[in-house]
Amino acid sequence: MRKTLTLLFDADPPLIEEADGGTAAVSAISATRYDVVFLDLTMPDKSGYDVLAELSGKPHLPRFAVMSADIQPKAKERVMNLGATAFLHKPPNKDELRTFLIEQALLEVPRS
Amino acid sequence: MKAAEEREPESELPQSGTFGTLTLNADQLDALREIVNVAMGRAGDALSQLVDRFIQLPVPEIRLVAATDLVTSLRNLLPNGEPVTVVRQAFRCMAPGECFVLFGENSDKVLSILTQRGDRNSRAFRDEMLLDVGNLLSGATVSGIAEQLGKNASYSPPTILCVQRPAVQIIDATKLPWKHALVLRVNFRIEGESFVAHVLLFWPDRAIWAIGQHLATFLEGL
Numbered sequence: 001m002r003k004t005l006t007l008l009f010d011a012d013p014p015l016i017e018e019a020d021g022g023t024a025a026v027s028a029i030s031a032t033r034y035d036v037v038f039l040d041l042t043m044p045d046k047s048g049y050d051v052l053a054e055l056s057g058k059p060h061l062p063r064f065a066v067m068s069a070d071i072q073p074k075a076k077e078r079v080m081n082l083g084a085t086a087f088l089h090k091p092p093n094k095d096e097l098r099t100f101l102i103e104q105a106l107l108e109v110p111r112s
Numbered sequence: 113m114k115a116a117e118e119r120e121p122e123s124e125l126p127q128s129g130t131f132g133t134l135t136l137n138a139d140q141l142d143a144l145r146e147i148v149n150v151a152m153g154r155a156g157d158a159l160s161q162l163v164d165r166f167i168q169l170p171v172p173e174i175r176l177v178a179a180t181d182l183v184t185s186l187r188n189l190l191p192n193g194e195p196v197t198v199v200r201q202a203f204r205c206m207a208p209g210e211c212f213v214l215f216g217e218n219s220d221k222v223l224s225i226l227t228q229r230g231d232r233n234s235r236a237f238r239d240e241m242l243l244d245v246g247n248l249l250s251g252a253t254v255s256g257i258a259e260q261l262g263k264n265a266s267y268s269p270p271t272i273l274c275v276q277r278p279a280v281q282i283i284d285a286t287k288l289p290w291k292h293a294l295v296l297r298v299n300f301r302i303e304g305e306s307f308v309a310h311v312l313l314f315w316p317d318r319a320i321w322a323i324g325q326h327l328a329t330f331l332e333g334l
Contacts, residue, residue, distance in 0.1 A: 042170070042171045069149045070169050071154060074160075075166075090146070
């Protein structure tokens, strides 16, 4: 994931930090202003649903792109209701990531 | 699905050799966990359609276990020597293998969840449900691995190996034709209820070795 993102940003890679689980993610997001968080739904200590619910309503939240292998329509509906910006599928797909980052104005449209 | 008997070229696999020290390193296991995670996403969706309820996906745990350690491993997974219900399914993906899906002591609970729409006292209905869920888990796991590796998988129909018997009585390492098994533990939650299933994938060492080689390539793409 880190490698894919770095490749997408090419010459100007963003600063990327990783949180090892849901609890660490909540702490990091509470302490730092991130542009975007790629959030896994299935984590051993705290699910992505719990992370979104716990942070709901807090100020200066990042955009959340949920990354999940869950293809149940209700999973997407639930995270979007909890404030996620996007629902991306696992395994990470470079084109899907690029589209999301361009939509969010985090990545420039490549010149043809 | 194609019949398991349909042959697939095995030319990519080493035809002989000893793999006595067959291991998967931490990165390879991470990659395998990620692949199984995607597979369980599909299994969860299929299960959700079967029971018409939302399924909270498991965080799958996967390990490579030597057949000789399998009984010990099962004792650890099922610490109280609880009886298990086992669905068995033969498959072919690179090489012939077999998948055992073990439902633990709460398999009754699983059945009560699954049989809410049917006649829960009917043995035929119960068996059908067990076969459906067993087939779904083994199919998703094997196909998930196969797909990520760009391989085909085919299956024989699943059968119920036993109902509520101690796991250690079912697995006799001395009679197994395989030296290793991939042991997967999944814990599905269905709106407040949960059930645990253990998936044992038996594959010839040369196939597991080949999977290990492919995982390195898969990791590159992550």
